[in-house]
Amino acid sequence: MHELAVTEGVLKVAIGAAGGRRITAIDLVLGAINTIVDDSVQFYFDALSAGTLAEGAVLRFRRVPATALCLDCGATMEVAPPLPDHCTHCASRYLHVSGGNEFLIESIEVEDDENPGHPGDSERQ
Numbered sequence: 001m002h003e004l005a006v007t008e009g010v011l012k013v014a015i016g017a018a019g020g021r022r023i024t025a026i027d028l029v030l031g032a033i034n035t036i037v038d039d040s041v042q043f044y045f046d047a048l049s050a051g052t053l054a055e056g057a058v059l060r061f062r063r064v065p066a067t068a069l070c071l072d073c074g075a076t077m078e079v080a081p082p083l084p085d086h087c088t089h090c091a092s093r094y095l096h097v098s099g100g101n102e103f104l105i106e107s108i109e110v111e112d113d114e115n116p117g118h119p120g121d122s123e124r125q
Ligand SMILES: [Zn+2]
Pocket: 070, 071, 072, 073, 074, 075, 087, 088, 089, 090, 091, 092
């Protein structure tokens, strides 16, 4: 399963970045045309993280749009599935879609025993 592999990657990176501290939340960026299902990632994460420092961590997903550039009129538009097959400005069919396929860790929240809840807990990638 695609989601299983990416979830294993997220867990590995998060634990490595947390430096031995307990992970409370992970913010993930998911592109609009990426086929990864966030519910599946959460499902695998709950299973894989059991007994690790990331057990019980909350996954938060932020969807980012894809951008289509019209090669005829130069217009750009944010798009999401189902992708348009023509420019909404000039009806040209020469669209170049970019972005929207992201899957990355935006930030990781870890527990800090000395100062719980401090905003500096987040470690950006
Ligand atoms: Zn156009």
